[in-house]
Amino acid sequence: MRIRRDDEVVVIAGKDKGKTGRVIRTDPKKDRVYVGGLNMVKRHQRPNPARPNAQVGVIEKEGPIHVSNVAIVDPKDHKPTRVGVRRGEDGRRMRVTKRSGAELD
Numbered sequence: 739m740r741i742r743r744d745d746e747v748v749v750i751a752g753k754d755k756g757k758t759g760r761v762i763r764t765d766p767k768k769d770r771v772y773v774g775g776l777n778m779v780k781r782h783q784r785p786n787p788a789r790p791n792a793q794v795g796v797i798e799k800e801g802p803i804h805v806s807n808v809a810i811v812d813p814k815d816h817k818p819t820r821v822g823v824r825r826g827e828d829g830r831r832m833r834v835t836k837r838s839g840a841e842l843d
Contacts, residue, residue, distance in 0.1 A: 739764065741805055741810065743761050743762065744761060745761045745842070746758060746759075747808040748811050749807060751807040754776045754777055758811060761773055770802035770803065771803055774800060775800070778800060782795070783796075810835065813842075821842065
């Protein structure tokens with residue numbers, strides 16, 4: 739999976755299509771990403787004596803989005819792009835955008 743935490747992504751399919759946000763968490767085993775403020779789902783939370791300061795009641799939190807339904811935003815022109823991997827001069831791997839060739843991270 740070539741998408742990492744803190745990447746800026748745009749949703750290309752689903753109910754939040756066209757919206758952008760930052761990846762807050764990834765789940766590589768299930769090929770899912772969690773994007774801040776997108777795919778919000780409601781969950782019922784019971785009081786837990788072990789965590790007295792936790793939220794109680796109906797809470798909203800980010801749901802998972804399949805990695806095929808998001809695309810990295812190109813830092814140069816702010817449009818969706820794919821990600822490739824290239825070796826640098828020192829032999830280290832670096833992620834680059836296919837659209838403009840800009841390095842990520």
